[in-house]
Amino acid sequence: MSTHSHHHHDSESCRRYLGSLSDYADGALTDELCAEIEAHMEGCENCRVVVNTLTKTILLYRQSPAPDMPDAVKERLYKVLHLEKFYRSDPTDPQGSSST
Amino acid sequence: MVSSSDAELAARLQAGDQAAYAQFVDEHSGHVYRLALRMMGNEADAEDVLQETFLSAFKSIDRFEARSSLSTWLYRIASNAALMRLRRYEPDQVSVDEPVERDDGDLLPRQFFDFCCLPEEDLLRDEARAEMDRAVDELPATLRSVFILRDIEGLSTDETANTLNLSVSAVKSRLMRARLKLRERLSEYFAHEPAAVHVGDEE
Known part of the structure; x- marks a missing residue:
């Protein structure tokens, strides 16, 4: 990894690296480009913040709770598909547990 | 790549086995609903997309080729159903053959609050x-x-x-x-x- 850093704000570089930051967050870049971006970030506070907040944004969405399918929706789906006789409410769904 | 249990289930679905249909719906409907809800942004449309997805999957199960997994295949049907419906609502926004690099506004970051x-x-x-x-x-x-x-x-x-x-x-x-x-x-x-x-x- 390169140890030299740019001590000035270089918006040309920021612009150039912007399109790669998403791949950078996924760890999907070549070692070479990775090192280049990291060297740039050493001297560029803005790009550091963009990478941090981009990564955090992805993480927050990955952790967002999955909305549950309401039992009534599931029941109607089984009906539309003519599978009523196979329908069982989800025992973990508090609203549906009384129907059996 | 398709797992053996996937291939087995697909074969039963293609044979018209009702219990297999129910198993398939049971295993995948939660995921499809979640995808539809996030795509559509409201429950009524999400439910329509959910129903359309399974109806169309069952109708075309004969054409399922084991090149992808059943879930990928079903997700594709669900995404298409959602995009089709969105196209009716936002005709300018949703086009399948939209050029990828369409200029959709400046992507340059402006906000640097960490x-x-x-x-x-x-x-x-x-x-x-x-x-x-x-x-x-x-x-x-x-x-x-x-x-x-x-x-x-x-x-x-x-x-x-x-x-x-x-x-x-x-x-x-x-x-x-x-x-x-x-x-x-x-x-x-x-x-x-x-x-x-x-x-x-x-x-």
Whole structure:
């Protein structure tokens, strides 16, 4: 990894690296480009913040709770598909547990 | 690649086995509903997409070839159903053959508030969650579908490309634009939203 850093704000570089930051967050870049971006970030506070907040944004969405399918929706789906006789409410769904 | 249990289930579905149909619905309907809800942004449309997806899957199960897994195949049907419906609502926004590099506004970051350092309770509270959901809802549908599959549902880049019938580079490019737009929006929100009351801030 390169140890030299740019001590000035270089918006040309920021612009150039912007399109790669998403791949950078996924760890999907070549070692070479990775090192280049990291060297740039050493001297560029803005790009550091963009990478941090981009990564955090992805993480927050990955952790967002999955909305549950309401039992009534599931029941109607089984009906539309003519599978009523196979329908069982989800025992973990508090609203549906009384129907059996 | 298709697992043996997938192949077995597909064969039973193709033979018209009702119990297999029920098993298939039971295993996948939750995922399809979640995808539909995130794509459509409301429950009524999500339910329509859910029903359309399974109706159309059962109708075309004979054409299922074991080149992809059943779930990828079903996701593809669901994404198409959702995009088709969205096209009716946002005809300008949703076009299958839209050039990938369409200029959809300046992606240059403007907001440099580092919200990473905010306490988790601020990042995770209900209002913040609601803002996150709105932000996804307001992405153009072509970016939204990629972002949902890749970052919310956790599919790989290849799986996402496969599901949406896009090239890997188109997926990466759309994902990049979606993520930057969401980052900008969340940064804006957290920079200006008064934080939850912190006990002990006064000292």
